Amino acid sequence: MKFGVIVFPGSNCDHDAFYAASHNLGQPTEYIWHDSRSLGDVDAVILPGGFAYGDYLRCGAIARFSPVMQAVQRFAAEGGLVLGICNGFQILVEAGLLPGALIRNRGLKFICRELRLRVATTHSPFTGALHEGQVLRLPIAHGEGCYFAEPRTLDELEAEDRVAFRYLDNPNGSLRDIAGILSRERNVMGMMPHPERASDPLMGSADGLGVFQSMLAAVEAARPVAGVRP
Amino acid sequence: MSTIAITPDLIAQHQLTTGEYQKIVEILGREPTYTELGIFSVMWSEHCSYKSSRLHLKKLPTRGKLVVQGPGENAGIIDIGGGYVIAFKIESHNHPSFIEPFQGAATGSGGILRDIFTMGARPIAVLDSLRFGRLDDPKTGARNRRILSGVVAGIAHYGNCFGVPTVGGECIFEPCYDGNPLVNVFALGVCRKEDVFYAKAAGIGNPVIYVGARTGRDGIHGASMASAEFTEESKQKRPNVQVGDPFMEKLLLEACIEAMHTGAIVGIQDMGAAGLTCSTCEMGSRGEVGIEIELDKVPQRETGMTPYEIMLSESQERMLLVAAGGREQEVYQVFRKWGLEAVEIGKVTGDGKLRVRHHGNVVAEIPNRELADEAPLYDRPHTAPPAAPTVPPTEWNQPAIVAALPRLLSAPDICSKRWIWEQYDYQVRTNTIAGPERCDAAILRIKETGTAIALSLDGNGRYAYLSPREGAQLAVAECCRNLSTVGAQPVAATNCLNFGNPERPEIMAQLVEAIEGMSDACRFFETPITGGNVSLYNETLGEGIYPTPVLGIVGLLKIAAPLTIPFVNAGRAVVLLGGLGTCDDVRFGSTEYAKEIVGSLWGLPPALDLEREKRVQETMRQIAAGGLAESAHDLSDGGLAVALAECCFGARQIGAQVDLNSDLRPEILLFHEAPSRILVSTANPKAVLGLAAQHGVEAAVIGTTIENGLEIRQRGNTLGAWEIAALRPAYENALMG
Structure with missing residues (x-):
């Protein structure tokens, strides 16, 4: 399986996502520059954390206009796996690939902290290798990670089993403790916690590797059929 | 040439003594122009020239079998084996952080990060040593809380966006830091041994290229501001504090590292204190060559800037580099990719002089060596x-x-300083084996070598006040002990010497004794000082701080659970x-x-x-x-x-x-x-x-x-x-x- 990691100017978790996919998971991985019009032959694409374009306006608001996002939109529409982590989640929301918004943390401060997440669904290519209700230890590092959406959207997310992760100790005021969500077709996921930072026991937790292992399993299972249909 | 007359008042305003002015006249063989006066005043400021401390800093041990580069460059360099080196240094940004805590601390971080990547090393860790007045003081507590919040938010803003983890540090509160907080930031980077770059110009006729942010009027005379005591008027110096743009710095980092790998760069230096002045004359002096620049070519953010303003601006996120003649396009191509400006502003010359033109007219012409090294x-x-x-x-x-x-x-x-360190991303780059407050020292893995390093910052102003000599030794001992406690062998150090007004003999005595104590202890523990920073005139309204020598020491260890x-x-x-x-x-x-x-x-x-x-x-x-x-x-x-x-x-x-x-x-x-x-x-x-x-x-x-x-x-x-x-x-x- 081949991963692509998108590099926006200001991405700063691109190397970490690359390392988790290539080194911790052991899969071929390549960087995709933000002005690329195509994603090449990757099986899954990761939008990494960071401060794309400086995020001086609103997180992800500029990045969504990046040329590569058109390719990501097409890739997602064709069923390709798209994982947005932290700033990547913010960009996916701005791009309309996921519903809702990520606003300032309730405490108005940036928070870097290891915390517990509950796996809310295993019915997705990002969580298939995890167990329903499993508690993961993953770090967060964000200033604007409070998940917000109108009640109808939240109800819909829950009714369609599209909440992927919930915080056990909600750090940022996210509505309904939501830490990660899936698209309707379940092939796009955004999450504020950083699985790539918890993919090696030396970093204190390897619980995040399960997300990448799930993606690998989903892609392998879908072969030799072209594209991925969960 | 400028028409502004050089009067004794103007000389005094530039914090130059009569003796110093006489020396300028001797070097030039004539009266300086207004621009030249400004250039000398920043290069010969305490901040840039170490004129009060240099004599004593020579006592510090600087050599060791792992030392690749000691003091005198942008950062010290240590060989960590496996073909890799680390570059590290600590810098203070005390005065700006008092005047404008958020931007003062943010640009302090930006400055030290540039010092690291200008040597070709990608920054992988930051630690900070902070001192504030008491938060519970009925009179000054509210202000001290505001300064603390601003400084922490500034360091967080810059480091988090830039993408370097802030993995440790220390924070102490004493009434003596009420009007004079200390913000010392340590940064460390890693690169292959053969990829180290030096801030040295070479090759007559080679192009001198300006890259990064445009030059504005911000930060003019920052270096001189950092070389004077605080008074009530200091608050009016707020415009002297620069504004940081960590996104620009991140682009600059990536572009510089990529450009360095083209092989087309001869030498490179960041524009920090004293901006364009310092980078041109220091690169020229180190390479024993001249540099001639035309200020019309310098990218400018504002119109109508005078030569004096352009040369003294401390606008952030700028670099000066010398490229190999004929290979400029390779450099421009990389900077274009990252959306950054890169412009040839001059050439390396053979006459050893810094020659500055504006609209074609020479506005300054000073021998580099005398300006940079003969302060x-x-x-x-x-x-x-x-x-x-x-x-x-x-x-x-x-x-x-x-x-x-x-x-x-x-x-x-x-x-617990959790309130502070949770605002810092201490994990980005996924090397943090032990972040803040987990162990006595921070521990990072080096992916490239499969080994680890441990880092600690320590200083104790109370100890140093009671005995500067013993206090400095205790700081070295504590720092080494923190490393040893996690199993690391201490190998090299950097220091930040925060003191009061050196023109007062009893304060000078503190400085001398602390340096001597530190020198003895560093020799004893075999942790040579590979660079650092001296911050003097830490006084407000005649009240000096405790003498506060801060040590940053690096240790080596095997990768293991901490x-x-x-x-x-x-x-x-x-x-x-x-x-x-x-x-x-x-x-x-x-x-x-x-x-x-x-x-x-x-x-x-x-x-x-x-x-x-x-x-x-x-x-x-x-x-x-x-x-x-x-x-x-x-x-x-x-x-x-x-x-x-x-x-x-x-x-x-x-x-x-x-x-x-x-x-x-x-x-x-x-x-x-x-x-x-x-x-x-x-x-x-x-x-x-x-x-x-x-x-x-x-x-x-x-x-x-x-x-x-x-x-x-x-x-x-x-x-x-x-x-x-x-x-x-x-x-x-x-x-x-």
Whole structure:
């Protein structure tokens, strides 16, 4: 399986996502520059954390206009796996690939902290290798990670089993403790916690590797059929 | 040429003495132009020239078998094996952080990060050493809280966006930092040994290229501002503080590293203090060549800037580089890819001069070497450091031990700094094996070599005030001890010397004695100083700060699970390596107990025996290497009782019961701060004591870890017993609670 990691100017978790996919998971991985019009032959694409374009306006608001996002939109529409982590989640929301918004943390401060997440669904290519209700230890590092959406959207997310992760100790005021969500077709996921930072026991937790292992399993299972249909 | 007349007033405004002005006239063989006067004034400022400290800094050890680059470049460089090196340095940004805390601290971080990547090394760690006034002071507390919040937010903003983890540091509160906070930021980067770049111009005719942000009027005379005492008018210098753009810096980092790999770059230096002036003349001087630039070509953010303003601007996120002639396009292509401006502004020349043109006319022409390296050097008179009271106050307010411990745990210097470090991304780049407050030192893996490094920053102004010489030695010892406690071998150091006005002989005496003390200790521990920073004139309205030498030391170790502070299992032996130590009333005056509970400062810092310290550290490293310890924590601020309590604050809240065999008065026994002591919990006390005996180190099993609570006895009598759940909030919630 081949991963692509998108590099926006200001991405700063691109190397970490690359390392988790290539080194911790052991899969071929390549960087995709933000002005690329195509994603090449990757099986899954990761939008990494960071401060794309400086995020001086609103997180992800500029990045969504990046040329590569058109390719990501097409890739997602064709069923390709798209994982947005932290700033990547913010960009996916701005791009309309996921519903809702990520606003300032309730405490108005940036928070870097290891915390517990509950796996809310295993019915997705990002969580298939995890167990329903499993508690993961993953770090967060964000200033604007409070998940917000109108009640109808939240109800819909829950009714369609599209909440992927919930915080056990909600750090940022996210509505309904939501830490990660899936698209309707379940092939796009955004999450504020950083699985790539918890993919090696030396970093204190390897619980995040399960997300990448799930993606690998989903892609392998879908072969030799072209594209991925969960 | 400029038409502004050079008057004695104008010279004084530029903080140049008559003697210094005479020297300028001698060097030029004529009166300087206004632009030249400005150029000399920043290059010869204390901040850039180290004119008061240079003579004494020469005493510091700077060589060692791992040192690739010592002082004199943008950062020191150490060989870590496997074909890789690390570049690191500490810098102060004290004055700007008082005037505008957020931007002052942010640009301080930006400056030191550029110093690292200008050498070709990608920054992988930041630590910060901070000093503020008391947060609970009825008069200044509110302002101090605002400064603290602003500084922390500034460091967080810059480092988090840039993508470097802030993995540790220290933060101390004293009234003497009320009007003069200290913001010292350490940064470290890694690169292949053959990829190191130097700030040296070479090759006559080679293009001089300006890259990064445009030049504006911000920060003009920042270096001179940092070289004067604070007065009420200082607040009006807010426009002298620059504004940082970490996104621009991130682009600059990526573009510079990529451009360096093209092989088309000859030399590169960041534009920090004194901006374009410093980068041109220093690169020229190091390469023994001249540099000629045309200011019309300098990208400018504002219209109508004068040559004086362009040369002295300290706009951030700018770099100057010399490319190999004919290969400019390779450089431009990389910077274009990253959306950055790169413009040829001049050429390397053979005449050794910095020649500055504006609209084609020469506005400054100064020999590089004289400007950069022949700054005045002062042997300022030094007498004896100011004396502190030698004896304790007659009446001590002595609370019961059971009440004293939680009070100390909630003291601002001792309590958890989680409020600060959770605002920093301490994990980005996924190398952080141990981040803030997990171990005595921060530990990072180096992916490229498969090894690890440990980092610690330490300084104690109270110790240094009572004895600058011993205080500096204690800082070196503590810093090395922190590294040894996690099993790392200390190898090299950087220093930040924060002092008052060197023109006062008693302050100069503090500086001289601290440098000499540091020099002896660094020689003894074989941790050469590879670079650093001196910040003088840390005074506001005539009130000086405590002399505050801060050390940043780097250690090397193998990759392994970290040896953390908290007890891990019940039923383990608690060993005090180095013994209970001794302390008299005089040496007790420097402790946190004296500060927080007696409310006073007197006497001398704790006595340090360097030989003994070294043996304790060697023993500790062997304990760590042998996997004999489950936890380890050195004794520092607050002494034995505070260290024991901190060991109880793990996830499982394992406590301890100890019994101390000593004649010392209980408050001295529990809270004295004699160095060279480390608490270890172990399932194998025999082996630990055996190693200690081999090294001639005093060590004793003082107790056992238990499931619940902390109990301390002295020869069977209980001095105090606490529920951990009751002690912990005092420690966890004190800061900004």
